[in-house]
Amino acid sequence: MSAERACALSELETDTPLRVEVGGKPVAVVLDSAGEVHAIGDTCTHGDVSLSEGFVDGDTLECWAHGSAFSLRTGHPLNLPAFEPVPVYVVEIDGDDVLIDPTRTKEV
Incomplete structure (x- = not known):
């Protein structure tokens, strides 16, 4: 699978997560205060919440819940209570498009 358009860069507000679905997977996209775009799995591994x-x-x-x-x-x-990581996806920017491949996670 190749990268899919997740959202427009112009849709992102600094430090405000945006929930999108890419390849059927829920993803939280974040434009941080340094101007970097991040994409992580949108489901908390502790409480199964967004x-x-x-x-x-x-x-x-x-996580807002715990x-x-x-x-x-x-x-x-x-920190606790979560102890399992969430996936982090590779983000590509093409003009105003934020592209994410839900089958390709970052090596950490």
Whole structure:
């Protein structure tokens, strides 16, 4: 599978997660305050809730339900109660398009 258009870059608000579906997978897309676009699995590994409803702080996304924070770069949880990582997808920018391949995760 190749990269699919997930959203427009202009749709992203700084430090505000956007939930999209790519290849049938829920993904949280985040434009961080440094201008980098991240794409991580949108489902918290602790509580099976949407991470895109959470809070961005630097390069972390905190689950709104139980407070686990996940690294936007590695997908690893930074605190309990989550202890399993979420996938982090490779992001490509083509003009105003944010492209994600849901079969291709970052090596961390």
